[in-house]
Amino acid sequence: MEHRIEKIKKQLHSQSYKLTPQREATVRVLLEHEEDHLSAEDVYLLVKEKAPEIGLATVYRTLELLSELKVVDKINFGDGVSRYDLRKEGAEHFHHHLVCVECGSVEEIEEDLLTDVESQVERDWGFQVKDHRLTFHGICKKCQVVTVNS
Amino acid sequence: MEHRIEKIKKQLHSQSYKLTPQREATVRVLLEHEEDHLSAEDVYLLVKEKAPEIGLATVYRTLELLSELKVVDKINFGDGVSRYDLRKEGAEHFHHHLVCVECGSVEEIEEDLLTDVESQVERDWGFQVKDHRLTFHGICKKCQVVTVNS
DNA sequence: TGTCAAATTAAAATCATTTTAAATTAAAAC
DNA sequence: GTTTTAATTTAAAATGATTTTAATTTGACA
Numbered sequence A, B: 001m002e003h004r005i006e007k008i009k010k011q012l013h014s015q016s017y018k019l020t021p022q023r024e025a026t027v028r029v030l031l032e033h034e035e036d037h038l039s040a041e042d043v044y045l046l047v048k049e050k051a052p053e054i055g056l057a058t059v060y061r062t063l064e065l066l067s068e069l070k071v072v073d074k075i076n077f078g079d080g081v082s083r084y085d086l087r088k089e090g091a092e093h094f095h096h097h098l099v100c101v102e103c104g105s106v107e108e109i110e111e112d113l114l115t116d117v118e119s120q121v122e123r124d125w126g127f128q129v130k131d132h133r134l135t136f137h138g139i140c141k142k143c144q145v146v147t148v149n150s
Numbered sequence C: 001t002g003t004c005a006a007a008t009t010a011a012a013a014t015c016a017t018t019t020t021a022a023a024t025t026a027a028a029a030c
Numbered sequence D: 001g002t003t004t005t006a007a008t009t010t011a012a013a014a015t016g017a018t019t020t021t022a023a024t025t026t027g028a029c030a
Helices: A003-012 A019-034 A042-051 A056-068 A115-125 A141-150 B002-014 B021-034 B041-048 B056-068 B115-125 B141-149
Strands: A070-078 A082-086 A098-101 A106-109 A128-139 B070-074 B082-086 B094-100 B106-109 B128-139
Touching: A003 A019, A003 A128, A003 B115, A003 B128, A019 A082, A042 A082, A056 A070, A056 A082, A056 B141, A106 B115, A115 B106, A141 B021, B002 B021, B021 B041, B021 B082, B041 B082, B056 B070, B056 B082, B094 B141, B115 B128
Parallel strands: A098 A128, B094 B128
Antiparallel strands: A070 A082, A098 A106, A128 B128, B070 B082, B094 B106
């Protein structure tokens, strides 16, 4: 954990940004909830527990900044709020998501999966791929069971 | 064009919705701008040209309805507005997008590309895929040339 | 220590979208 | 064909997420 914070601190410094206490508290919340897909409001409420004086606007600005630095990825599952997802250590590409239309759960896929598709796009469309967003909508394992039983 | 409107009319009727003049005007705008990725506001302004009395809320409701009927797909490129994209005739799956980070252009990919990946997800994650959203971010053909020349 | 730029706060503003209540429409029932 | 009824639309207000503003604070550095 500490070493990841150090790393982010260096990334900030390299662009002459500082790791202020508010930013650090925000990053810590993100690290502690790496599996979740928190909205800015979610992050704000959690940060408030350790740093009650923080303002919502600061959280927004911090998340925006981390997003520019590619520390987090801003994603949108179509429910009207942006969610902020910490990029995994050493991850080259953004990970994928499985969104269950029954229960709303969100599962992550670390595996790349798109290597072949990306080559194909570069080859056939002449488009130089830098990043991707892939989300599957469907029924998760748990809900499939429920549906069978009910 | 007329035949596609007829088809949508039938789809509406099958769920006991009507194709009101406002809805028809909205659908016509979507058909006439099939290549674009219009926001609700964009659609509203265009519909207003042929039906000046229409209200923005009606456009929103119509787009929402068409979205439920899978006539259009609601997409989000992360710029804070939803965009509405007419599903191609006979298209089984949602098409993909290539968003250029240089010029902001959006290209569409009709080809499925994800057949293999979807089988893999169903097999390895036990997730029953219903739909997908795939967007590549990168540099389009045109901007690659510009970059080389400048 | 004083200065300056960056960062934060709290409040207000903005922007997309949704909801409300009243008015309109149009199909179905009589 | 008029009445009833439910669906739809309108315009305005409300909501909710996000951004901006202006004033204040912080902290590095001259």
